[in-house]
Amino acid sequence: MTSRSPLPNDLQAQRDAFHAELQRMSIIPLWLNLSTAAQTEPRVEGVPHIWRWRDIKPMMLRGGDLISPQEAERRVLMLINPAFDRKSARTVGMIFGGIQFLMPGETAESHRHTPNAHRFIIEGEGAYTAVEGERTIMRKGDYVTTPAWKWHDHGNESDQPMAWLDGLDLPFVNLLDANFFEDYQEGGLHTQPVTRRAEDSLHRWGRGLRPTWEEPARPDISPLLNYRWETSRDSLHALRHEPGSPYDGIILEYVNPLNGKSPLPTISAWLQLLRKDEHTRTHRHTSSTIYHVAEGGGGSLIGGTEYLWEEGDTFVIPSWAEHEHWSRGGEAVLFSYSDRPILKAFGFFREAVQEG
Ligand code: 1HN
Numbered sequence: 415m416t417s418r419s420p421l422p423n424d425l426q427a428q429r430d431a432f433h434a435e436l437q438r439m440s441i442i443p444l445w446l447n448l449s450t451a452a453q454t455e456p457r458v459e460g461v462p463h464i465w466r467w468r469d470i471k472p473m474m475l476r477g478g479d480l481i482s483p484q485e486a487e488r489r490v491l492m493l494i495n496p497a498f499d500r501k502s503a504r505t506v507g508m509i510f511g512g513i514q515f516l517m518p519g520e521t522a523e524s525h526r527h528t529p530n531a532h533r534f535i536i537e538g539e540g541a542y543t544a545v546e547g548e549r550t551i552m553r554k555g556d557y558v559t560t561p562a563w564k565w566h567d568h569g570n571e572s573d574q575p576m577a578w579l580d581g582l583d584l585p586f587v588n589l590l591d592a593n594f595f596e597d598y599q600e601g602g603l604h605t606q607p608v609t610r611r612a613e614d615s616l617h618r619w620g621r622g623l624r625p626t627w628e629e630p631a632r633p634d635i636s637p638l639l640n641y642r643w644e645t646s647r648d649s650l651h652a653l654r655h656e657p658g659s660p661y662d663g664i665i666l667e668y669v670n671p672l673n674g675k676s677p678l679p680t681i682s683a684w685l686q687l688l689r690k691d692e693h694t695r696t697h698r699h700t701s702s703t704i705y706h707v708a709e710g711g712g713g714s715l716i717g718g719t720e721y722l723w724e725e726g727d728t729f730v731i732p733s734w735a736e737h738e739h740w741s742r743g744g745e746a747v748l749f750s751y752s753d754r755p756i757l758k759a760f761g762f763f764r765e766a767v768q769e770g
Contacts, residue, residue: 456700460506460732461497462716467536467707467726474515474577483522490514490580493704493728506730507702508586508753509681513728515577516541516570524567524598524606529587530635530678531560533578534706534749535643536726540572545639547609552578555643555708557668557685557749559677561635565598565606579706579728581751583680615639619671636670636677650687650747660695662739663688676755683751688712688741696738699765701754703731710746714739736768 421429436443470491483489490512498504505511513536516522524544533543539553545566552558558578560566570576587593598606618625619637630637650664658664665686668677676682682701685708688694696715705714706728713722717735722742731737739748757763 456734458732458734459497460495460504460702460730462719462721462729462731462735463496464721464723464727464729465493467724467728470513471577471726474513475575478515478517478575483516483520488514488522489516493730495730495732502585503588504585505704506732508583508589508756509702509704509751510580510582510584511704511728511730512580512582513577514568514580515575516568517575518570518573521569521605522567523604524565525596526563526565526598527595528562528593529582529584530562530680531566531580531582532678532681532683532751533558533560533580534683534708534751536577536579536706538570538572538574538576540574541568541570541576543568543639544606544608547606548614548639549608549612550640551612552576552640553643555647555749557641557643557646557683559636559639559641561632561678563594567598567605569605579704579749581681581683581704583678583753583756586680586753586756622671630672633672634670634675634679636668637672638670638677641668641677646685647747650685654687654689658687661697662686663692663694678755680753680756681751682754683749686748686750688739688746688748690741690745693740694738696736696768697765698734698736699754700733700763701752701757702733703750703752705729705731705748705750708747708749710741710744712739712741712746 477489492512493505494500495504495506503510535552535554535556537554540551542549542551543558543566545560546564550558598604615637650666653664656664663686665684668683670677707723707725709725711724713720714737716731716737721729723729754763
């Protein structure tokens with residue numbers, strides 16, 4: 415606001431009384447809060463942050479001793495942005511990230527909820543996730559979808575701990591006051607029965623073919639349960655001699671085979687290869703991203719601060735923060751997911767490249 419000459423005392427007193435009376439009526443004059451409505455650029459509350467696997471893993475093992483998945487409902491270590499309220503379930507932007515782990519022999523019972531979810535497997539192999547009657551055995555690097563309102567549960571039938579990164583659009587659904595949740599209970603069972611063969615969704619929808627006698631229930635969600643690490647990584651390396659993206663190197667986006675869009679309507683996910691000595695150009699955009707280091711090491715400059723990362727680390731880049739990435743001591747593979755589909759759906763996605 416422009417500076418003005420001081421007001422006569424009586425006018426100032428009248429204004430103060432007027433504003434106070436309005437406030438008691440739950441009315442705020444826009445001229446006192448202009449900055450909340452009109453701002454030249456987003457004022458982003460979330461901050462860049464990194465959670466290191468070497469710090470999380472010991473806490474995970476301690477958690478395994480101290481609390482069962484039944485007691486916890488889901489044993490998830492929620493990664494909450496330091497700038498947000500601890501009850502917000504908000505990691506960055508409109509997305510949540512958390513580390514879930516199952517010790518050998520443990521299960522997490524079936525439930526469903528309106529938020530969309532996915533998982534990226536960090537460590538271990540042999541535990542399953544079941545979604546709507548189909549079980550998939552999860553292995554390190556797999557990307558598993560659990561779309562809105564589908565029954566899902568997990569179990570570890572292997573002899574090693576399993577850990578994965580859960581991603582959900584929880585902050586968005588909460589913002590919309592549209593979060594519903596239900597525990598499974600059918601004939602005394604708390605876990606849904608297995609009703610489909612292993613790889614059922616892959617055979618139906620994941621091979622460039624489709625069964626002609628059925629229509630997908632919802633074309634806006636991916637019918638694929640598991641995008642396997644071997645196949646994704648194989649494509650990444652097959653395309654390694656391309657120029658790729660100046661901002662991300664060789665980057666592939668996971669897609670819904672039914673419409674070519676993001677597997678979940680609210681969350682995009684990517685796998686990217688930063689080749690040896692690759693250093694990307696700087697840019698920024700209005701989507702917020704959670705990164706997980708799938709392989710190798712490197713660093714990112716985020717809003718002017720350098721973050722060095724190693725395999726297993728998880729870090730976030732908030733909306734409109736300038737960022738660039740590089741590999742260190744060889745190649746690196748990053749998994750990432752963002753709220754970009756939400757911004758794009760309503761025309762709020764904006765991207766800017768540094769001058770020069
Ligand atoms: C959830 O249902 C799962 O089903 C994981 O595995 C993480 C975080 C917040 C709310 C619900 C799961 C979750 C979650």
